[in-house]
Amino acid sequence: MDFNDTAELAEFRHRVADFLDANAQRRTDNQLRGMEGEQAFLEGKEWYARKAEAGLACLTWPKEYGGAGLTPLHEVIWAQEAENYLTRDAQFVIGIGNCGPAIMHFATEETKRELLPRMASAEDVWCQLFSEPCAGSDVAGLRTRAERRGDEWLVNGQKIWTSGAQYSDYGVVLTRTDPTVSKYRGLTLFMIDMRQQGVEVRPIKQMDGGQHFAEVFFNDAVIPDSYRLGDVGGGWTGALTVLMSERLAISGVQPTGFPQFLDLVKSLELNGRPIAEDPLVRERLATWYSRYAGLQAANKRMITAVAKGGIAGAEASLGKLVGAVMNQEIANFACQLFGQAGIIQDQELSPEQAHFQKTVLFSPGVRLAGGTDEVMRNILAEQVLGLPQEPRADKGMAFQDIPTGPG
Template sequence: MDFKDTPEQAAFRAEVRQWLTANARPKQSGAGRPSQAERYDDAKRWYKKVADAGFACLDWPKEYGGAGLSQIHKVIWSQEVANYAEPDGYFVIGIGNCGPAIMHFASEQQKQHLLPRMASAEDVWCQMFSEPSAGSDVAGLRTSAVKQGDKWVVNGQKIWTSGAQHSDYGVILCRTDTEVSKYRGMTMFYIDMRQPGVDVKPIKQMDGDAHFNEVFFNDAEIPDSQRLGEIGGGWGAALLVLMNERLAISGVQPDGFPELLQLVKTLQIDGEPVSDNPSVREHLADWYCQHAGIKASTNRMLTAVAKGGMPGAEAALGKLVGAVMNQDIANYALQLLGESGPVMNPDFAPQQAHFQKTALFSPGIRLAGGTDEVMRNIIAEQVLGMPQEPRADKGMAFKDIPSGNQSA
């Protein structure tokens, strides 16, 4: 890894800084917290502005709405835009997960129609893998797609779908064959989220928002032309999406350290700066090591991708460590705030109630994109080379796998 910009990268960074200075909003304290609908509208505005300026999806080909640059250019953009109060990572699921699936599997005509609209957030996308009965086992899904002529009829339920209530399209993984193993009987499609037979129900969270959703399919019809990949090839397609998902999440996954460092510079305990407290300093040192490790690991992975490699399982490291760290830091910050910790009003709470909001939402981050347990298994098997966990259903036809829906 080389953390220094090349002359070309330095010129690009200067161009980005100049544009952001003129077009992005600076971070301000006491600005209040907009509603979820307002944040969505704000994100749509920002993405269109970025696309019009030529900075959208920097590593996508130009004919698909991108800039034809590299992952390193994306990193430079992310580093610079982080200094401003713009919702730059709001549609990361659609662009980071669904975009690569469309680019890899869709027809050329579909790519040229769908991808530029996705890059500018003219169309918003969601990813539908998780199901109530499958838990963390994506391959255990039961939403069915039955072929009828040149279309597929879909029935079932997805859950924890981020942003589904705002989405125009979604990538969906379905069970198309129960006579083979669970990994060989899946197929991927994309579907119009506004069409008949698709019912989205937001899930109210304890922070007051509804980031996640349940999605029900009742005889929803998908044309075969919207199939992504081969029939029965859904598992391979899903792995492509999941690898890109972890790469996308690693770029926006907060770990909480910069915000904590800013907080401790302003607090006092018994008239003394809290940063002088040995216990606080010990926590800061520990979390800084983790913060620096996540950053170095992500940069190493992005360097490999920029040289033509695929995003690997190493992305699970940043997701696992960062999500846990983010929650732990939020809880610790509330302890440091003492009696003012429960104050949720952004006009009065430090950093616009950042830590209060994080404490309520961070448990969901440890589920989104794969639970802690899933991340540990990925790291153990694909990074450390340890043996897979024993599976009683290995090689078994999906229809023969016992489920809670079967009678004794």
């Protein structure tokens, strides 16, 4: 595939660059991190509304649902240009990247026209309610129940690690509606109003000081049947749509830490000499550069597939696995280079505004979110290398008969 822009794409790239110049801050050495918490969330909403107004939000979505009606290649151009700026796109990646496609695929026309434009302009924020205390990698083992009451469903149970739940207006929730069939067949997917009675959100404090995600408790929360996404018992198909979209969405914003590390190597001195002269630093730089370049090549292969109407294949899992590991390794190494300053979290006092210190604390989570390293390896083993499936002891067994511990 020719990766040079066509005339039309070059014009679009100019439009994106102009918008970013006028509306976002350039990512510079002394501005690696932005603000966090509620203030960041509110700024993010403003930023996304401006994007939508300029016709640059949800580029591939149809115009009638608040999108720009453009192609995946336009999306790629946006990502390439936005990489050089501090934007708040990642804040909405779960709603727009994961929940949006499921709604597009399964919701009624009326619901799509009502909810999607508000999602596209970030007027409504969405979260993804899949994981539970006993169901993460094995998400089909979840226990949150939805029981039918006429035209409504009553939901009871608990979710955990729900990113942005405390800021969300709606969520996409996976529930168990029939425990008498196998775990994959008894699930149903819904949209849920997060602001209603019976939905309690308890933010979780992380070791880096942030509150990225939350526990969510449902106590007789009500969902109208019109908010069902797909068939009763067909939730796993809907969940796969969300999870596949998530892999693609994550691969677009997956941090590797390499550009920041390169900047650091160019700028930092140790004992009066540039660290770029240190043989160990040079060796690491070369190793990480080769992985980074490999990821970019895999990414281009994915772009080619998507541009031809295909879907993101195993390259998305590869990018997630390699990028997340590298992100953690780089942050750990950078903090070792800083010596004693490597443990100082204060943005005012630390080199690079404590970017690497904070990454050390958040990067383990990046290796879990959206599928752990081991799960990515299983996907690559089974789907790329064609190795046998791992043993599944509960195959074909009714969910209610699967042996479990207490709780």
